[in-house]
Amino acid sequence: MTSLLVIIVLVLLAVALWQLTKIFDLTQVGASSDDSQVASDNDNNIQGYILFGFLAFIYIFTIYGLLKWGNLALHTPASEHGLLVDNLMNITWVLIFTVQVITQGLLYWFSFKYKGNKDKKALFFADSNKLEAIWSIIPSVVLACLILYGLYAWNNIMFVDKDEDVIEIELYAQQFKWTARYAGADNTLGKANVRLIEGVNTLGVDMSDKNSQDDIVVSELHIPKGKKVHFKMRSQDVLHSAYFPHFRAQMNCVPGMVTEFAFVPTYTTAEYRELPFMVEKVAHINKLRAEKSVDLVAKGGTALDPYTFDYLLLCNKICGASHYNMQMKVVVDTPEDYKKWLSEKTTLAQDIKAAAAAEKPAAEGAAPTTDTAAKVIDTVKAVVDTVKAAVAKVAMK
Amino acid sequence: MSAEAHDHDHGHDHEHEHHHKDTFITKYIFSIDHKMIAKQYLITGIVMGVIGIAMSLLFRMQLAWPEESFKIFNVLLGDKFAPDGVMANDIYLALVTIHGTIMVFFVLTAGLSGTFSNLLIPLQIGARDMASGFMNMISYWLFFISAVVMLCSLFVEAGPASAGWTIYPPLSALPQAIPGSGTGMTLWLVSMAIFIASSLMGSLNYIVTVINLRTKGMSMTRLPLTIWTFFVTAIIGVISFPVLLSAALLLIFDRSFGTSFFLSDIYIAGEVLHYQGGSPVLFEHLFWFLGHPEVYIVILPAMGLVSEIMATNSRKPIFGYRAMIMSVLAIAFLSTIVWGHHMFISGMNPFLGSVFTFTTLLIAIPSAVKAFSWITTLWKGNLQFNPAMLFSIGMVSTFITGGLTGIILGDSTLDINVHDTYFVIAHFHLVMGISALYGMFAGIYHWFPKMYGRMLNKNLGYIHFWVTAVCAYGVFFPMHFIGLAGLPRRYYTNTNFPLFDDLQNVNVLITTFALVGGAFQLVFLYNFFSSIFYGKKAVQNPWRSTTLEWTTPVEHIHGNWPGEIPHVYRWPYDYSNPNHDVDFVPQNVPMKEGEEVLHH
Numbered sequence: 001m002t003s004l005l006v007i008i009v010l011v012l013l014a015v016a017l018w019q020l021t022k023i024f025d026l027t028q029v030g031a032s033s034d035d036s037q038v039a040s041d042n043d044n045n046i047q048g049y050i051l052f053g054f055l056a057f058i059y060i061f062t063i064y065g066l067l068k069w070g071n072l073a074l075h076t077p078a079s080e081h082g083l084l085v086d087n088l089m090n091i092t093w094v095l096i097f098t099v100q101v102i103t104q105g106l107l108y109w110f111s112f113k114y115k116g117n118k119d120k121k122a123l124f125f126a127d128s129n130k131l132e133a134i135w136s137i138i139p140s141v142v143l144a145c146l147i148l149y150g151l152y153a154w155n156n157i158m159f160v161d162k163d164e165d166v167i168e169i170e171l172y173a174q175q176f177k178w179t180a181r182y183a184g185a186d187n188t189l190g191k192a193n194v195r196l197i198e199g200v201n202t203l204g205v206d207m208s209d210k211n212s213q214d215d216i217v218v219s220e221l222h223i224p225k226g227k228k229v230h231f232k233m234r235s236q237d238v239l240h241s242a243y244f245p246h247f248r249a250q251m252n253c254v255p256g257m258v259t260e261f262a263f264v265p266t267y268t269t270a271e272y273r274e275l276p277f278m279v280e281k282v283a284h285i286n287k288l289r290a291e292k293s294v295d296l297v298a299k300g301g302t303a304l305d306p307y308t309f310d311y312l313l314l315c316n317k318i319c320g321a322s323h324y325n326m327q328m329k330v331v332v333d334t335p336e337d338y339k340k341w342l343s344e345k346t347t348l349a350q351d352i353k354a355a356a357a358a359e360k361p362a363a364e365g366a367a368p369t370t371d372t373a374a375k376v377i378d379t380v381k382a383v384v385d386t387v388k389a390a391v392a393k394v395a396m397k
Numbered sequence: 398m399s400a401e402a403h404d405h406d407h408g409h410d411h412e413h414e415h416h417h418k419d420t421f422i423t424k425y426i427f428s429i430d431h432k433m434i435a436k437q438y439l440i441t442g443i444v445m446g447v448i449g450i451a452m453s454l455l456f457r458m459q460l461a462w463p464e465e466s467f468k469i470f471n472v473l474l475g476d477k478f479a480p481d482g483v484m485a486n487d488i489y490l491a492l493v494t495i496h497g498t499i500m501v502f503f504v505l506t507a508g509l510s511g512t513f514s515n516l517l518i519p520l521q522i523g524a525r526d527m528a529s530g531f532m533n534m535i536s537y538w539l540f541f542i543s544a545v546v547m548l549c550s551l552f553v554e555a556g557p558a559s560a561g562w563t564i565y566p567p568l569s570a571l572p573q574a575i576p577g578s579g580t581g582m583t584l585w586l587v588s589m590a591i592f593i594a595s596s597l598m599g600s601l602n603y604i605v606t607v608i609n610l611r612t613k614g615m616s617m618t619r620l621p622l623t624i625w626t627f628f629v630t631a632i633i634g635v636i637s638f639p640v641l642l643s644a645a646l647l648l649i650f651d652r653s654f655g656t657s658f659f660l661s662d663i664y665i666a667g668e669v670l671h672y673q674g675g676s677p678v679l680f681e682h683l684f685w686f687l688g689h690p691e692v693y694i695v696i697l698p699a700m701g702l703v704s705e706i707m708a709t710n711s712r713k714p715i716f717g718y719r720a721m722i723m724s725v726l727a728i729a730f731l732s733t734i735v736w737g738h739h740m741f742i743s744g745m746n747p748f749l750g751s752v753f754t755f756t757t758l759l760i761a762i763p764s765a766v767k768a769f770s771w772i773t774t775l776w777k778g779n780l781q782f783n784p785a786m787l788f789s790i791g792m793v794s795t796f797i798t799g800g801l802t803g804i805i806l807g808d809s810t811l812d813i814n815v816h817d818t819y820f821v822i823a824h825f826h827l828v829m830g831i832s833a834l835y836g837m838f839a840g841i842y843h844w845f846p847k848m849y850g851r852m853l854n855k856n857l858g859y860i861h862f863w864v865t866a867v868c869a870y871g872v873f874f875p876m877h878f879i880g881l882a883g884l885p886r887r888y889y890t891n892t893n894f895p896l897f898d899d900l901q902n903v904n905v906l907i908t909t910f911a912l913v914g915g916a917f918q919l920v921f922l923y924n925f926f927s928s929i930f931y932g933k934k935a936v937q938n939p940w941r942s943t944t945l946e947w948t949t950p951v952e953h954i955h956g957n958w959p960g961e962i963p964h965v966y967r968w969p970y971d972y973s974n975p976n977h978d979v980d981f982v983p984q985n986v987p988m989k990e991g992e993e994v995l996h997h
Contacts, residue, residue, distance in 0.1 A: 037852035039783040047782035069878035096801040116779040122712040122973040123777035126996035135769045153810040158747035194664035237665040238568040245883030256661030259744035307895040316885045321487040324888035
C-alpha cells in the first residue's frame with residue numbers, strides 16, 4: 001500500500017514538473033521558436049545569481065562539515081611516527097584549503113560577474129606567457145617542498161634499521177581472523193609456511209627450526225609502550241591488510257610473501273582512554289548506543305553493551321564475505337605489564353606437546369582437541385598427583 | 398606533423414556510393430556511419446549508467462540502515478541473496494564490484510569516449526567518416542556484446558564477480574574464497590576481454606582518422622581541444638588496455654589451467670593448494686598499469702568537451718590553447734608512470750613508493766594549469782548559461798575539489814592511513830563520478846542538436862543540473878570525514894565496530910542525498926528520450942559555435958557535407974575577435990585581407 005502511494009506521489013510530482021516547464025515555456029514571450037531552448041539574457045541573469053548562491057552553499061557546507069564532523073577524524077596519533085604523518089597531513093590540508101577557497105571563489109565569482117547579455121562583448125584574451133609561468137612555477141615549488149617532506153617522512157617510517165632494537169611479532173591473516181606470533185626470548189621468529197599447518201599448529205610454523213621453540217601464538221595483541229614493534233605479516237589465503245588506524249599503520253598481508261611495518265606505541269590503552277578527545281568520543285558513542293538499545297529492547301531484543309575504547313587491528317583489503325568483521329583487539333601495556341602478560345603464555349611448542357599428550361589416552365567420549373582442554377587435563381592430573389601425595393603422607397602418619 | 402589532408406577527391410567518390418537507400422537494419426542496427434554509432438554508444442552507456450546507479454542506491458541503503466529489511470532488496474536480488482529483505486554480505490560485495498566495473502568502463506569509457514570521439518572526430522576535422530567505418534561498427538557491437546555478457550554474469554547461480562572492480566587475486570582466482578569468483582568471475586573476464594578488443598579497435602580508428610583525414614587547412618594546431626583529448630586518450634588506451642588484457646589472460650590461466658602467475662602458498666577450505674611461486678603484487682602492477690591511465694582516459698575527453706563548451710558559451714577563446722595541448726600531453730605521459738600510487742602499502746619495496754609519490758605529485762601541475770585556464774576563460778567573458786555551460790563549470794569545480802584531495806592520496810606517507818578508506822571513495826567519485834560525468838552531461842546537452850536535430854528542454858536541464866549539483870556534494874563531501882575517521886571501504890556493515898557508531902548518522906545523510914540525486918536523474922532521462930521525438934527542432938548552429946560540425950546539415954547524411962568538405966583557414970576559437978563585428982567566426986571563413994592572427 002505504501003509503495004503504491006509513493007509511486008502515485010512520484011508520478012504526480014513528475015506531472016507537476018512537466019506542467020510547470022510547459023507553463024514556463026509559454027511565458028517566454030518574444031522568444032523565437034528557434035531560440036527558445038537556448039539561454040536568454042534572463043536565463044543568464046538568473047543562473048548567474050544561482051551560481052553565486054552555489055558558491056555560498058559550497059563554503060557553508062564545508063564549514064558546517066568541519067564543525068559537525070571534524071571531530072570524527074582520528075585525532076591524536078598513538079605512535080611516534082604518527083606525529084610526523086599528522087604534521088604533514090595538517091600542512092597539506094592548509095595548502096589544499098587555501099587553493100580550494102581561492103579557486104572556487106574565482107570560478108563562481110567570475111560566473112556571476114560576467115553573466116552574459118546581448119549588449120556585452122567578451123574580451124579576446126587568448127594567451128599570456130606571464131600567467132602561464134606564474135601558475136606553473138608556484139605550484140611546482142610548493143609541490144616540490146611537499147614531496148621532499150613526504151619522502152623524508154616515508155623513509156623514516158618504512159625503512160627499519162638492521163641495528164635497531166625491535167620486538168619481532170608476526171601477524172597472521174586468514175579468512176576471517178587475525179593471529180599473532182611472538183618471537184620469544186631469541187627475538188627471532190621461526191620459519192613458517194602454510195604447507196606445515198597441522199592440528200594445533202594453525203600457523204604452519206616449522207617446529208624443526210630452533211628459532212621456533214620459544215614462539216608464542218595468541219589471538220589478542222599486546223605491545224609495550226615506548227618500544228619499537230616490528231610486524232612481519234603473512235596471509236594464509238587471500239590478500240588482507242593490517243590496518244591500525246590509531247597508530248597510522250597499514251600494510252597488506254600477501255600470501256606467499258612476508259611484508260613488514262614497524263612503529264613505536266606512545267600511549268598505553270589506559271592512557272589513551274583518558275585523553276580528553278577520547279573521553280568525549282566514547283561518551284558520545286555510548287549515548288548513541290543507549291538510544292539504540294531503547295529501540296532494541298522495545299522490539300524484544302537485548303540492549304547493546306556499553307563501549308570502552310580499545311585499540312584495534314582491522315582488515316582493510318577486500319578478503320571475502322566476512323571482510324567487514326575481521327578484527328583483533330590490540331592492547332598497549334606498560335613494559336612491565338607487557339612482560340608479565342607474555343610470561344604467562346605458553347609457547348607453541350608446549351601447546352603442540354600438550355595436544356599430542358591429550359590425544360593419547362583412549363577415554364570415553366572424544367579426546368580433547370583444544371589446547372585449553374589439554375591444559376585442563378594437565379592441571380587435573382597435577383592436582384590428582386598432589387592429592388595422592390597428601391593422602392599418602394597422611395596415611396603414613 | 399602533416400598539415401594537409403588528402404581527402405579532396407575521395408570525398409566525391411564517397412558521396413556517390415551512398416545514393417542507395419538504407420534499410421532499417423543498415424540505418425539503425427548495423428550502421429557504419431559514425432554518427433549512428435555514436436548514438437548507439439550513448440544509449441548503451443545511458444542504460445548501463447541507470448543499472449550502475451540503481452546498484453549504488455541498493456548498497457547505500459544497506460550501509461545507512463544495515464539492520465532493516467527492505468522489500469525492494471527481495472524483489473531485485475531474490476530469495477537467495479536477500480532473504481526476508483535483508484541483503485546478504487557476499488551480494489553486497491558483488492554489487493560494489495559490478496557497480497564499479499560498469500561505471501568506470503561501460504559508462505565513463507565507452508559511453509563517454511565512444512560517443513563523442515565517434516560523433517565529433519570526423520565532423521570536427523572535416524572528414525566524411527572514420528578511416529574504417531566497418532571496424533568502427535565492429536567496435537560498437539563488441540562493446541554491446543561485452544555489456545550483455547557482463548549483465549548475464551548477474552544471473553549465475555553463485556552470483557557475479559565479488560572481488561571489487563580491481564579483482565585482485567587470490568580472492569578473484571579462487572571460487573572457494575568467495576562464491577562470486579566462480580562462473581561470475583569467468584564471465585567478468587570474458588566480458589572485459591571483449592570490451593578491451595572493442596576499445597582498441599575504436600582507439601585505432603580515432604588515431605588513424607585524426608592523423609590522416611583532416612581537411613585542407615586543418616593543421617594539428619587548428620584542431621579543437623576536443624579532438625586533441627580524444628586523440629591523446631586513444632593513444633593512452635592503445636598503450637595501456639593490452640596490459641589489462643594480459644593480466645586477465647594470466648588470471649584465466651591461474652583459474653582454469655593450474656598456473657601460478659599470481660598465486661603462491663595458499664591454504665584455504667582446509668587444504669593446501671598446489672600453487673607455488675606467483676605473486677598477487679604482480680597482478681596489482683599489471684592491473685594498475687592500465688588502471689591509472691584508465692582514469693585519465695575517463696577524464697581527458699571530459700576536459701576536451703568542457704574546453705569547447707566553455708569557449709562557445711563564454712564567447713571567448715579558451716585561454717592558453719597551446720598550454721592546454723601541452724598539459725594534455727604531459728598528463729598523458731605522466732599518467733603512465735604513476736600507477737604505483739595505488740600500491741603504496743601493497744608490500745612492494747618502499748623505494749618504489751618514493752618514486753611514485755614524486756611522479757604523482759608532478760601530475761598535479763599540468764592539471765592545475767588546465768584548471769586555471771578554464772577559470773581565466775570565464776574572466777571578462779559574455780557568459781551564456783546554457784545547461785551545458787553549467788555542467789562545464791560544475792566539472793571544473795568538482796575536478797579542483799577532487800584533484801586537491803589527490804595530493805593527499807598521492808603522498809605515500811599520508812596514504813598509509815587513508816588507503817582503502819572512504820577518503821579514497823570520496824576522491825575518485827568527485828573526479829570521476831561527478832567531474833567526468835558532468836563533462837559527459839555537458840557534451841550531451843551541447844551536442845544533442847547535432848545528434849538528433851532537436852533541442853533538449855533547457856528548464857528541465859537547469860533542474861537536472863542544480864539538484865544533481867547539490868546532491869552530489871551532499872553524497873561525497875561528508876565521505877572525506879568518515880574516511881579520515883578510519884572507516885574502511887567495502888564493508889557490508891559497520892555495526893561490528895562500536896568505534897564507528899558515531900559515523901552512522903553521516904552514512905544516513907549520504908544515502909539520503911544519494912536517493913534524491915539518483916531519483917532526479919529521471920528528469921534527465923525524461924528530457925533526453927522525449928526530446929528525441931518531441932524536442933524543438935534545432936537550427937544548424939544553435940550555439941553559434943565556430944567548429945566544423947555546425948556547418949553540416951541538421952538532417953544527417955552519409956558523408957556529412959552535401960558538397961565539398963569545407964576548407965579551414967583559422968583556429969577554432971575566434972570568438973569576439975576584435976577584427977570582426979560578429980562575436981564568432983567559423984573555422985571555414987577565410988582570413989580577411991591583411992587579417993592578423995591574434996594568438997600564439
